[in-house]
Amino acid sequence: xxxxxxxxxxxxxxxxxxxxxxxxxxxxxxxxxxxxxxxxxxxxx
Amino acid sequence: xxxxxxxxxxxxxxxxxxxxxxxxxxxxxxxxxxxxxxxxxxxxxxxxxxxxxxxxxxxxxxxxxxxxxxxxxxxxxxxxxxxxxxxxxxxxxxxxxxxxxxxxxxxxxxxxxxxxxxxxxxxxxxxxxxxxxxxxxxxxxxxxxxxxxxxxxxxxxxxxxxxxxxxxxxxxxxxxxxxxxxxxxxxxxxxxxxxxxxxxxxxxxxxxxxxxxxxxxxxxxxxxxxxxxxxxxxxxxxxxxxxxxxxxxxxxxxxxxxxxxxxxxxxxxxxxxxxxxxxxxxxxxxxxxxxxxxxxxxxxxxxxxxxxxxxxxxxxxxxxxxxxxxxxxxxxxxxxxxxxxxxxxxxxxxxx
Numbered sequence: 001x002x003x004x005x006x007x008x009x010x011x012x013x014x015x016x017x018x019x020x021x022x023x024x025x026x027x028x029x030x031x032x033x034x035x036x037x038x039x040x041x042x043x044x045x
Numbered sequence: 046x047x048x049x050x051x052x053x054x055x056x057x058x059x060x061x062x063x064x065x066x067x068x069x070x071x072x073x074x075x076x077x078x079x080x081x082x083x084x085x086x087x088x089x090x091x092x093x094x095x096x097x098x099x100x101x102x103x104x105x106x107x108x109x110x111x112x113x114x115x116x117x118x119x120x121x122x123x124x125x126x127x128x129x130x131x132x133x134x135x136x137x138x139x140x141x142x143x144x145x146x147x148x149x150x151x152x153x154x155x156x157x158x159x160x161x162x163x164x165x166x167x168x169x170x171x172x173x174x175x176x177x178x179x180x181x182x183x184x185x186x187x188x189x190x191x192x193x194x195x196x197x198x199x200x201x202x203x204x205x206x207x208x209x210x211x212x213x214x215x216x217x218x219x220x221x222x223x224x225x226x227x228x229x230x231x232x233x234x235x236x237x238x239x240x241x242x243x244x245x246x247x248x249x250x251x252x253x254x255x256x257x258x259x260x261x262x263x264x265x266x267x268x269x270x271x272x273x274x275x276x277x278x279x280x281x282x283x284x285x286x287x288x289x290x291x292x293x294x295x296x297x298x299x300x301x302x303x304x305x306x307x308x309x310x311x312x313x314x315x316x317x318x319x320x321x322x323x324x325x326x327x328x329x330x331x332x333x334x335x336x337x338x339x340x341x342x343x344x345x346x347x348x349x350x351x352x353x354x355x356x357x358x359x360x361x362x363x364x365x366x367x368x369x370x371x372x373x374x375x376x377x378x379x380x381x382x383x384x385x386x387x388x389x390x391x392x393x394x395x396x397x
Contacts, residue, residue, distance in 0.1 A: 027231035
């Protein structure tokens with residue numbers, strides 16, 4: 001790889017890791033929120 | 046190498062590679078579908094099409110995860126290089142699995158829609174402003190489009206037509222495709238499953254891929270910052286004693302500006318050429334000299350060390366560098382000569 005490509009790799013992956021971690025954690029949190037809401041609805045019924 | 050193209054330049058290793066790949070893919074699909082049947086709640090068995098949709102999607106995601114691990118692993122250990130050699134076949138297999146997945150989804154869930162099935166895929170869930178209810182199918186469709194472009198341009202013909210640099214930039218869009226696929230899985234399959242198995246697998250895969258790239262990237266950046274020098278005399282780079290370069294191998298220099306340089310020793314002769322292969326930028330200095338030619342460790346491209354030209358009938362050329370030996374010590378002029386320029390080797394052992 002060229003020097004420029006190596007530089008892009010070194011910059012992009014930490015950013016991409018943050019984005020991926022954000023997506024994963026947000027999706028899990030959303031999943032837990034929906035499950036809690038569904039449980040509350042069931043309990044109320 | 047550019048001397049007439051065939052669809053696949055088959056050899057024994059590629060046949061074995063593809064045999065293992067196809068057998069592994071078939072076993073994965075069968076195991077995934079079998080698990081889908083065994084683990085389904087009583088009375089809720091998915092249809093064969095649904096099983097194939099899930100298995101092909103999981104296969105595409107797993108293949109892309111493996112593909113993305115190969116590059117950084119090959120930087121960390123040369124034992125992974127044989128897998129790197131035919132990585133593009135893995136990429137085409139990944140696209141094929143993703144195409145089966147996407148095609149079946151369009152037919153199964155949108156084939157009977159009143160609007161065009163592809164339009165239906167994108168507008169049936171209009172909650173683009175929501176996170177939890179985001180139409181994850183659109184993320185998968187965009188990733189499939191990127192995988193298509195990559196599979197369609199994976200052949201060396203396109204590498205030659207587009208040029209190695211543009212080709213590499215296009216193929217680095219695979220990182221965006223992977224990010225889209227992680228989002229596709231986390232906002233799709235993970236939201237609908239009861240357990241956390243898929244979430245753990247997808248999240249763990251993303252963590253592994255990102256972690257390997259960060260580690261390999263930082264190692265390469267550290268190497269780039271450790272400029273070889275200090276420049277001696279007229280600014281020539283110090284490559285160390287000639288006898289410290291293993292016979293048929295190279296040491297790699299990092300000049301203050303420009304690209305890395307591979308300094309090879311072949312017997313008493315010392316040559317310097319650009320470190321990046323014309324094909325996909327493979328590190329020539331980590332290869333060796335076989336039958337008088339430098340062989341790239343990634344895909345076997347060959348160059349003559351004395352002029353940087355591939356042997357006939359091939360036409361690739363890389364820059365060469367002037368060398369000299371003083372007191373047994375090798376020095377390299379940091380500015381490259383135009384690709385294919387003949388340079389007489391320096392001879393180790395001669396009075397300098």
